[in-house]
Amino acid sequence: MRQTFRLIIDCPDQVGLVAAVSQFLAEHNATIVEASHHTDLQTGRFFMRHEICADNISMDLNQFKSQFVPIAERFNMQWKLIDSHEKQKVALLASKESHCLNDILHRWHTGELHCDIPCIIANHPQMQQFADWYDVPFHWIDFSATSKAHAFEEIENLLDHYNIDVMVLARFMQILPPETCEKWQGKAINIHHSFLPSFVGAKPYQQAYERGVKLIGATCHYVTQDLDAGPIIEQEVIRISHSDSAEDMVRKGKECEKSALAHGLRNHLEERVIIHGNKTVVFAK
Amino acid sequence: MRQTFRLIIDCPDQVGLVAAVSQFLAEHNATIVEASHHTDLQTGRFFMRHEICADNISMDLNQFKSQFVPIAERFNMQWKLIDSHEKQKVALLASKESHCLNDILHRWHTGELHCDIPCIIANHPQMQQFADWYDVPFHWIDFSATSKAHAFEEIENLLDHYNIDVMVLARFMQILPPETCEKWQGKAINIHHSFLPSFVGAKPYQQAYERGVKLIGATCHYVTQDLDAGPIIEQEVIRISHSDSAEDMVRKGKECEKSALAHGLRNHLEERVIIHGNKTVVFAK
Amino acid sequence: MRQTFRLIIDCPDQVGLVAAVSQFLAEHNATIVEASHHTDLQTGRFFMRHEICADNISMDLNQFKSQFVPIAERFNMQWKLIDSHEKQKVALLASKESHCLNDILHRWHTGELHCDIPCIIANHPQMQQFADWYDVPFHWIDFSATSKAHAFEEIENLLDHYNIDVMVLARFMQILPPETCEKWQGKAINIHHSFLPSFVGAKPYQQAYERGVKLIGATCHYVTQDLDAGPIIEQEVIRISHSDSAEDMVRKGKECEKSALAHGLRNHLEERVIIHGNKTVVFAK
Amino acid sequence: MRQTFRLIIDCPDQVGLVAAVSQFLAEHNATIVEASHHTDLQTGRFFMRHEICADNISMDLNQFKSQFVPIAERFNMQWKLIDSHEKQKVALLASKESHCLNDILHRWHTGELHCDIPCIIANHPQMQQFADWYDVPFHWIDFSATSKAHAFEEIENLLDHYNIDVMVLARFMQILPPETCEKWQGKAINIHHSFLPSFVGAKPYQQAYERGVKLIGATCHYVTQDLDAGPIIEQEVIRISHSDSAEDMVRKGKECEKSALAHGLRNHLEERVIIHGNKTVVFAK
Missing domain, CATH: 3.40.50.170 (Formyl transferase, N-terminal domain)
Structure with missing residues (x-):
């Protein structure tokens, strides 16, 4: 099983959100293996799951987490980042x-x-x-x-x-x-x-x-x-x-x-x- | 659409029931196109549906009905006989x-x-x-x-x-x-x-x-x-x-x-x- | 039926691609109604479909098209942009x-x-x-x-x-x-x-x-x-x-x-x- | 698992076939648990499967088999009779x-x-x-x-x-x-x-x-x-x-x-x- 990082986001829907996340991923050379989005139109809630290749990303999990914090705070995210190899x-x-x-x-x-x-x-x-x-x-x-x-x-x-x-x-x-x-x-x-x-x-x-x-x-x-x-x-x-x-x-x-x-x-x-x-x-x- | 007679039976389950019906059908030269049976084990109720070829049976629908009455009464049947061509x-x-x-x-x-x-x-x-x-x-x-x-x-x-x-x-x-x-x-x-x-x-x-x-x-x-x-x-x-x-x-x-x-x-x-x-x-x- | 613009992209997979597209959308105030991604790992081909709200985007369809051209060329995209109201x-x-x-x-x-x-x-x-x-x-x-x-x-x-x-x-x-x-x-x-x-x-x-x-x-x-x-x-x-x-x-x-x-x-x-x-x-x- | 006898029949379709089998079953007091019929209209082949309660039938398996032989021969049947308890x-x-x-x-x-x-x-x-x-x-x-x-x-x-x-x-x-x-x-x-x-x-x-x-x-x-x-x-x-x-x-x-x-x-x-x-x-x- 290939190692990936899974980034799960749950926050109010806002313009610029996807751009900020994908910009962050691109800057760290992340290859996106799978990306899923959903906006609940009734509640205005946004959900996103990214699975990215762990091999070529220019950070480890902890660096990723700490560098992602400003984005998460800016968009008021509930989020988690998981290493697919963790059981x-x-x-x-x-x-x-x-x-x-x-x-x-x-x-x-x-x-x-x-x-x-x-x-x-x-x-x-x-x-x-x-x-x-x-x-x-x-x-x-x-x-x-x-x-x-x-x-x-x-x-x-x-x-x-x-x-x-x-x-x-x-x-x-x-x-x-x-x-x-x-x-x-x-x-x-x-x-x-x-x-x-x-x-x-x-x-x-x-x-x-x-x-x-x-x-x-x-x-x-x-x-x-x-x-x-x-x-x-x-x-x-x-x-x-x-x-x-x-x-x-x-x-x-x-x-x-x-x-x-x-x-x-x-x-x-x-x-x-x-x-x-x-x-x-x-x-x- | 081929013409068939449909015989639908709903009665208490009893030994001899299927024999009596199929004997009756055989005596009148009925070719059975489709036959379905079900016994409800909880209620002891028996259900049967026969579809028989109307071409070669030695009766018309009314004769069939009148001749079937004794069997129906013997087994206490709720029943009906339908000509598939009737709409x-x-x-x-x-x-x-x-x-x-x-x-x-x-x-x-x-x-x-x-x-x-x-x-x-x-x-x-x-x-x-x-x-x-x-x-x-x-x-x-x-x-x-x-x-x-x-x-x-x-x-x-x-x-x-x-x-x-x-x-x-x-x-x-x-x-x-x-x-x-x-x-x-x-x-x-x-x-x-x-x-x-x-x-x-x-x-x-x-x-x-x-x-x-x-x-x-x-x-x-x-x-x-x-x-x-x-x-x-x-x-x-x-x-x-x-x-x-x-x-x-x-x-x-x-x-x-x-x-x-x-x-x-x-x-x-x-x-x-x-x-x-x-x-x-x-x-x- | 709400009016949306549908942006369909088919190009070689590259880091920075999603960031560039979503950055572009955010800059023009696009609300993303639906987003779908797929990477074919065998061929290295990337596919993306965005459905965005036409109401609040700061461009009409033709402006969108002309402004998107540089991104499309940069990533060597086959792409189209469709107004959902067009039949x-x-x-x-x-x-x-x-x-x-x-x-x-x-x-x-x-x-x-x-x-x-x-x-x-x-x-x-x-x-x-x-x-x-x-x-x-x-x-x-x-x-x-x-x-x-x-x-x-x-x-x-x-x-x-x-x-x-x-x-x-x-x-x-x-x-x-x-x-x-x-x-x-x-x-x-x-x-x-x-x-x-x-x-x-x-x-x-x-x-x-x-x-x-x-x-x-x-x-x-x-x-x-x-x-x-x-x-x-x-x-x-x-x-x-x-x-x-x-x-x-x-x-x-x-x-x-x-x-x-x-x-x-x-x-x-x-x-x-x-x-x-x-x-x-x-x-x- | 309740004990049943399973009678499987495969033979040319003929009028009187079902009557003869169900007559035989009734004579031996067989309660039919499940009955299935199929006629292949292309080949004129008839298929029948009966599952009957072993408890109250007035024969054992071998008697059943030997007494059924004349019917099987009359209708040119390929057939088998199985005790559901046999594994x-x-x-x-x-x-x-x-x-x-x-x-x-x-x-x-x-x-x-x-x-x-x-x-x-x-x-x-x-x-x-x-x-x-x-x-x-x-x-x-x-x-x-x-x-x-x-x-x-x-x-x-x-x-x-x-x-x-x-x-x-x-x-x-x-x-x-x-x-x-x-x-x-x-x-x-x-x-x-x-x-x-x-x-x-x-x-x-x-x-x-x-x-x-x-x-x-x-x-x-x-x-x-x-x-x-x-x-x-x-x-x-x-x-x-x-x-x-x-x-x-x-x-x-x-x-x-x-x-x-x-x-x-x-x-x-x-x-x-x-x-x-x-x-x-x-x-x-």
């Missing part, structure tokens, strides 16, 4: 279902997902075997043996211990407490097994079966305090028919869950997702 | 948007939809031109000049006058009164411009825009007294992104609306849709 | 099938396709009715009554007469002669009723039926002298099964044809398509 | 790519694919780890150390040794010799990484990249002596754009490969696929 630390949270967990582990193992996975945390013991196969430390928090508050305290301790950047709820069937949602805002990614906003909450396939929909889906979104209502990153659907039972839907829906979660996570890891209110800008490739 | 009479109801109306008229004009369209009814005058082009009588009911009750009375009179079998709400932006819903149960088809059950009611694209979904859709369903909650016949979705405004969604969503309505209506006209509670069995080809 | 003149060529023709005419009539349609040219008389409905002059060139060379001479004369910018082959079942292909390079858009490169040439649905594929499709592409081998703009597919006859495929495939052609044409008209060798860059929204 | 023995053949292999192993491990996997055979050693994780015997046939003829002799020996029913080429990058194709006709399933018949042979993503298609795909098909030309079971596609390199296509295409192979194999294992000439009837659920 974020991802904690996987799971319960009993392995399809999303195995899918992410395999993509990580084969290099498709560029990150570290320092631990898997689960409220059931069954996923231990997958953790062992991929040689990832596994922590079983037995929610039945403790209070929910204490269980989440243990989880928070583990996330701290491993210095986690992103928490992925890979079909983790426990609702995060409000303070965890708050603390991990924009850094906790969930996969919900319905096409949101339809079928919030428990047993969405059963709900879909009862409503008689002709397509089912899955939604990858950031976790917020409002259940299944956070900013949506990715959605997938699959066609079903009257001949599919609720169990068939569970099976068929797994395809959507795996795909939506993996693509949502990949876009997050590549800094392609910017949260804007309760929505996202996704500079997908 | 249902379809009334199109519209408002100001022409995309669904034009799409259906064109499919009808070119023989893709096998039906008669004796009239177009609208609560605005703009669709007159499409009616004229296709030489279909146009009735403008001016809802602003009369009470809603009286307007629907006029509509009911027109439906009676033209001896209408199916009413298609091709983006007709008026809510049918409960008694009309009741009377036209299973015979009034609506296209709702969202992926139901998400975004019921007014301005679904605006709702979708505000929620930040990544796919939008359309739903073709039978009208019931519960707004946008009737049995779903067909659904379509299309991918959108953060760069799409609510207006872009309106434009892109039209593709789904046209397609879902046309396919839903076609399946209805070919007797491929059986209502089962608040769901449908669709023996789609 | 291209589109000639529709058809044969006997109406689905694509009607679809484009309706989208044009309702303002979804921003262009003029000064004429429809056909090698059969049946499409006259659609031309009449939409009040577009119709020219029937009877290929059976003349030589093919002479027939295309007549067509070329009509294209000249109407001052046509783009020729759309909306299921026009005649192969353009090499000199017409040459002359209309990048300005003749065809819809082929297969998922190219599969099933080039005649009767693609029959070919698809015989091969037993599980998806069929349609391809919108620029016409070149190599039959069905020009740069692809858009492709669509639809699922089929063993129960679909070749006739069913013809019917189902129409959905793909209409959609691929309409979207391809729309992108062409909005200057979102740049031809690069035998491929296209499509800055789709 | 077919599937050999996985692989090379260096793990995505399809891991996907199938996981679906098998979690019970989604009902079969035995007695061995994995590969022409490279890298897949050993996946075999070990899933505790499946792994055989590395080193094609570089022996003749191709001898290597395939070893493979044939292994297939015999493990009493294999179906061979799955999960991105196995060796072409089967004609005699193996012949012997395993209808029992060797390949995944080709293109939307066939486009891009037969080597490096299909590179071919797709060069042609500039807007969708790429994968095809699951039975192996025949003609390379990538056997009966197609399943196809999947995914949208790409000018911004995708050939490497991006390789990554994105994996989604299609995994999905098409898994669904094709599942349908094969559930006896839903009937080969008809160079095409397939797939009674998919």
Whole structure:
């Protein structure tokens, strides 16, 4: 994987903004590999993502950062600059279902997902075997043996211990407490097994079966305090028919869950997702 | 179009049922062109649709009907037998948007939809031109000049006058009164411009825009007294992104609306849709 | 529709390029509505499309053009600047099938396709009715009554007469002669009723039926002298099964044809398509 | 998984055929769980698949078979009767790519694919780890150390040794010799990484990249002596754009490969696929 610097900018739209940034990049001999822009016309907010070749740029990351500060201040930017070779630390949270967990582990193992996975945390013991196969430390928090508050305290301790950047709820069937949602805002990614906003909450396939929909889906979104209502990153659907039972839907829906979660996570890891209110800008490739 | 007889059966599931029907068909030398079966395991209800060649069967439609009665009674069937050459009479109801109306008229004009369209009814005058082009009588009911009750009375009179079998709400932006819903149960088809059950009611694209979904859709369903909650016949979705405004969604969503309505209506006209509670069995080809 | 200027650039990739263009835009107070970039890493070619608000820019189109010349020359650009309110003149060529023709005419009539349609040219008389409905002059060139060379001479004369910018082959079942292909390079858009490169040439649905594929499709592409081998703009597919006859495929495939052609044409008209060798860059929204 | 008997019939279409089969089933008190029919109107061939509840039928499998013989002979049927609890023995053949292999192993491990996997055979050693994780015997046939003829002799020996029913080429990058194709006709399933018949042979993503298609795909098909030309079971596609390199296509295409192979194999294992000439009837659920 070629080394790039990723410059992500989120600020009020202003004339001269793109010129200033691209002027800065040109002065430092930056080859732009990928550039994406978006202006939200309703809010007047501007979003920009540049991926530039690290090889021939006349600065290192820290110099880049310090020299960019005046531009950032001038245009009142929220911004970050990331070295593509840096790996974020991802904690996987799971319960009993392995399809999303195995899918992410395999993509990580084969290099498709560029990150570290320092631990898997689960409220059931069954996923231990997958953790062992991929040689990832596994922590079983037995929610039945403790209070929910204490269980989440243990989880928070583990996330701290491993210095986690992103928490992925890979079909983790426990609702995060409000303070965890708050603390991990924009850094906790969930996969919900319905096409949101339809079928919030428990047993969405059963709900879909009862409503008689002709397509089912899955939604990858950031976790917020409002259940299944956070900013949506990715959605997938699959066609079903009257001949599919609720169990068939569970099976068929797994395809959507795996795909939506993996693509949502990949876009997050590549800094392609910017949260804007309760929505996202996704500079997908 | 080859002439076929369509035999549609809906009854409690029982051993011997398929044997009795197929025995009957074989005795009358019926060549089966298409056969579809479905058992709803939850309700124990059985659904069957046969399309048989009319050429070589040793009965006409009326003989078929009268001779089939004993079998139907024995198995407690709800059933119908339809000659594929018979055309249902379809009334199109519209408002100001022409995309669904034009799409259906064109499919009808070119023989893709096998039906008669004796009239177009609208609560605005703009669709007159499409009616004229296709030489279909146009009735403008001016809802602003009369009470809603009286307007629907006029509509009911027109439906009676033209001896209408199916009413298609091709983006007709008026809510049918409960008694009309009741009377036209299973015979009034609506296209709702969202992926139901998400975004019921007014301005679904605006709702979708505000929620930040990544796919939008359309739903073709039978009208019931519960707004946008009737049995779903067909659904379509299309991918959108953060760069799409609510207006872009309106434009892109039209593709789904046209397609879902046309396919839903076609399946209805070919007797491929059986209502089962608040769901449908669709023996789609 | 808001008035914008569209600046399309195609040149060798160079550091400083984006800076120079965005500096120029900023100096003239241009609000960027949409910006798209692409670097082809294989060929080192750079492509850029800007859509900028015409309201507050401190130049008219001609001033813009003349002032931009030094930048264009410095970076060795192929470029154009288009006023979004200018309408291209589109000639529709058809044969006997109406689905694509009607679809484009309706989208044009309702303002979804921003262009003029000064004429429809056909090698059969049946499409006259659609031309009449939409009040577009119709020219029937009877290929059976003349030589093919002479027939295309007549067509070329009509294209000249109407001052046509783009020729759309909306299921026009005649192969353009090499000199017409040459002359209309990048300005003749065809819809082929297969998922190219599969099933080039005649009767693609029959070919698809015989091969037993599980998806069929349609391809919108620029016409070149190599039959069905020009740069692809858009492709669509639809699922089929063993129960679909070749006739069913013809019917189902129409959905793909209409959609691929309409979207391809729309992108062409909005200057979102740049031809690069035998491929296209499509800055789709 | 509920036990069912699956009765698969392939014979010339005749009046009385369905009646005779359903009469037979009714006489033995068979509850039909699923019934599918297809008549190929071109060839006059009839295909039927019944899934019947094993619980309440008044025969065991062998009695069923022997009593069904007279009907089968009368209608000149090719037929089979399968107990759904019987597991077919599937050999996985692989090379260096793990995505399809891991996907199938996981679906098998979690019970989604009902079969035995007695061995994995590969022409490279890298897949050993996946075999070990899933505790499946792994055989590395080193094609570089022996003749191709001898290597395939070893493979044939292994297939015999493990009493294999179906061979799955999960991105196995060796072409089967004609005699193996012949012997395993209808029992060797390949995944080709293109939307066939486009891009037969080597490096299909590179071919797709060069042609500039807007969708790429994968095809699951039975192996025949003609390379990538056997009966197609399943196809999947995914949208790409000018911004995708050939490497991006390789990554994105994996989604299609995994999905098409898994669904094709599942349908094969559930006896839903009937080969008809160079095409397939797939009674998919």
